[in-house]
Amino acid sequence: MTTEQEVLLEVSDHIGTITLNAPGRMNTISGKMLDLLSEKLLEADKDPNVRCIILTGAGKAFCAGLDLGSQAGKTESLGVLDDPNANMTEFDLRNAPPIVLHNIDTPTVCALNGGAAGYGLDIALGCDIRIASESAKMAPGFAKRGILPESGGTWLLPRIVGYARAAEIAFTGKTLKADECLELGLVNHVVPADQLLDEARAIAGEIASNAPLAVRAIKRMMRAAETETFEQNVHHVFLQLLPLFRTKDFKEGVAAFIEKRPAQFTGR
Numbered sequence: 001m002t003t004e005q006e007v008l009l010e011v012s013d014h015i016g017t018i019t020l021n022a023p024g025r026m027n028t029i030s031g032k033m034l035d036l037l038s039e040k041l042l043e044a045d046k047d048p049n050v051r052c053i054i055l056t057g058a059g060k061a062f063c064a065g066l067d068l069g070s071q072a073g074k075t076e077s078l079g080v081l082d083d084p085n086a087n088m089t090e091f092d093l094r095n096a097p098p099i100v101l102h103n104i105d106t107p108t109v110c111a112l113n114g115g116a117a118g119y120g121l122d123i124a125l126g127c128d129i130r131i132a133s134e135s136a137k138m139a140p141g142f143a144k145r146g147i148l149p150e151s152g153g154t155w156l157l158p159r160i161v162g163y164a165r166a167a168e169i170a171f172t173g174k175t176l177k178a179d180e181c182l183e184l185g186l187v188n189h190v191v192p193a194d195q196l197l198d199e200a201r202a203i204a205g206e207i208a209s210n211a212p213l214a215v216r217a218i219k220r221m222m223r224a225a226e227t228e229t230f231e232q233n234v235h236h237v238f239l240q241l242l243p244l245f246r247t248k249d250f251k252e253g254v255a256a257f258i259e260k261r262p263a264q265f266t267g268r
Helices: 031-046 097-103 119-126 153-161 163-172 178-184 193-208 212-224 230-245 248-259
Strands: 007-012 015-020 052-057 061-063 108-112 115-117 129-133 137-139 189-191
Touching: 007 031, 015 031, 015 193, 031 052, 031 097, 052 061, 052 193, 061 119, 097 119, 108 119, 108 193, 115 119, 119 137, 119 153, 129 178, 129 193, 137 178, 153 163, 178 189, 189 193, 212 230, 212 248, 230 248
Parallel strands: 015 052, 052 108, 061 115, 108 129, 115 137, 129 189
Antiparallel strands: 007 015
């Protein structure tokens, strides 16, 4: 398998499905895969035919972290390297997938088909919505390996579950089963493994059926609200609203409401 085949993008029914495709090593991510995943995310985000992105993994794991062992000659089950002298230059984390996930306006749904550990956990947390199979797990074992979440986890986790719960999760490094993740609010739904992609596609399909310019604006303003005051966000929302009033999709949405029929949005 070539590196290009280790991250796949398929587009159908306005949904872009990105698959981490290195099941033989639990989808641990090499430096080249980091770049490729960022490229595929940006490609899907720029595609006017894509209104929602699903991110999932092939095989039994979602992503077991960075493939640090490829440089040191061994890979642990969580994708975390023991050798402190290992060369880290292959991994440029400055424009890496978690940053791309945070900046793109296309909604993202993570279909957690299995374990998400280390860097893989940060990627999952960076998605807008998470659907987990019953066999999925989250393994925030950074403190057990003498490191910390390096790609957004310390920012994302408290915002998803609150500070106190995030502190317990991060400080203890306890592996969380799917039902625990659901109880904590780390995932939106837990479904049987054979229903995972169907559930993810159903949610992505609902999102894709709505006015794409409006959905992207909503995501953009929700993201901005993380650092803005209430007054600032309301002002910026108004500035987003004005051009939406002039779109064909707004006119279609109003007409469909009056005529009591499903709207047919074009993204214009």
